[in-house]
Amino acid sequence: MNALPDIDAIRDAAARIAPHALVTPVLRSAALDALAGAELYFKCENLQRGGAFKFRGACNAVWSLADGEATRGVVTHSSGNHGNALAMAAATRGIAAHVVVPEGAVQAKLEAIARAGGTLHRCAPTQAAREAMCAELQTQTGAALVHPYTDARVMAGQGTLVLELLRQAPQLDALITPIGGGGLAAGVAIAAHALKPAFALFGAEPAGADDAARSLAAGVRVASLSPDTVCDGLRALVGVPNFDALRAHRVDVITVSDMETVAAMRLLWSELKQVVEVSSATVLAAILKQPLRFAGRRVGVVLTGGNVDLDALPW
């Protein structure tokens, strides 16, 4: 289950999720292009079902289950968007979704999970507590674990956005995604290089959760780090298969401060007119921080989600 998907798995995923997921639009902004000195093609996964790209991977996992397995439901741990996506995906198949959420998660995201029909299980905000409660729920219910980023079915689902994006903007020669656990980055890298081997691939990571950048620099996966960033969607450590994919595809990781990310978030709201969550803005922050790496390029920029608390904006 923890191997990496190939392009055939990603193509299968695209067919599997097509009846349920949305084809999200690609938006552009002359003002942001001018600021960046590059052509930016924003893939608006904030407009995906559930408000985040996570629905792609969750939906592929849910519909990959054999009928007998599916009847016992699915289980995961997630601080928000993946849990919500899994609950929504489970609802498309009429099966149960158990979602383990750490104390301190964003209230709006928890409400969305419950609205989607997911059952919330609260635990302490540590990796160990999450995994223990997930294991317990698996034993109790027989539900299938759908890990937020190390699951190959999840990575394949996330990779489907590249198939869409290249139909919408075939001229792209670079791509950038945020990096949290690396499910999106891995799926995107595999799909992108299968279709265009010369693609330049970038990742954006908060300086306060820069385990991917450190791991790639060291050549070995950093397995502990205390994340300190406002980017609540990017606090996870890069997974083992995810790290392998980032390294194999030579993903160039750019780290950005929270201040740079919040400034970029404002730009995405004011210029692109898109409500995106703070984690999504790391990508524009990275482009504006390292303009020479993008100068003159046609860059696919993945905006990962739009689930924000409008009463607690970070500026």
Place this chain on the structure above:
Amino acid sequence: MNALPDIDAIRDAAARIAPHALVTPVLRSAALDALAGAELYFKCENLQRGGAFKFRGACNAVWSLADGEATRGVVTHSSGNHGNALAMAAATRGIAAHVVVPEGAVQAKLEAIARAGGTLHRCAPTQAAREAMCAELQTQTGAALVHPYTDARVMAGQGTLVLELLRQAPQLDALITPIGGGGLAAGVAIAAHALKPAFALFGAEPAGADDAARSLAAGVRVASLSPDTVCDGLRALVGVPNFDALRAHRVDVITVSDMETVAAMRLLWSELKQVVEVSSATVLAAILKQPLRFAGRRVGVVLTGGNVDLDALPW
């Protein structure tokens, strides 16, 4: 100049602005459809050039000028989006744009006008002061007046969004726009009924600037009113030809309180993930206030603009 455009003028406008204006996307939200009990197709003019539908009308006016007239530039009065749109449209033809702005206009909008190359002329915040300064500038410079909403070329430009929308969502049977001066509402009504005579047409108006509703109820245009609404884009009185168009096309005007509009604005941000300005939210507020008028319908909902001050959100 103050007559109403016909569908041929709107089709000509579409051809004239095509090299400059954007085809804006139509977005949907399952959550908002469920709330409304109708199918809502949001025409996202917040994603138009300059962040508002106003570019359509301004661009058509600028490119309708004969060469000799164009060299003397254009002039208008506008608290924001039309002024910005005219400055941007003038820049596409390389001509001057003089924009008369009342004291107290939103600072972000004034900066946008200046950035687009427009020359700002400040005046007292009264209709008389605006018109006097416009007339003075016309005399001084020979610039052509492009009125924000009574100009037939402007109305024709605004109507072009219906041609697009019906290609994107041919199944629509109702349409709703905000009503300020009525340039958008008139252009949309003329285009909509020319293409689909059975279209049900609605307008949304702030209760604190409800001159269109009062005028239609009285059968005669209300020519004075002191607007009191947070909807800064909808404080103008409906123009004379605009009133004629609203009446001829039996536009059903629904008034909404500022509180209802601000609540609808939050929904557009949180569910549709679109940054829209408060005036744009009147349309969703009207649908949610009068659901029986829209029940089961396929409604085109025009989101007019996305130029907001992110430091002064109304909630």
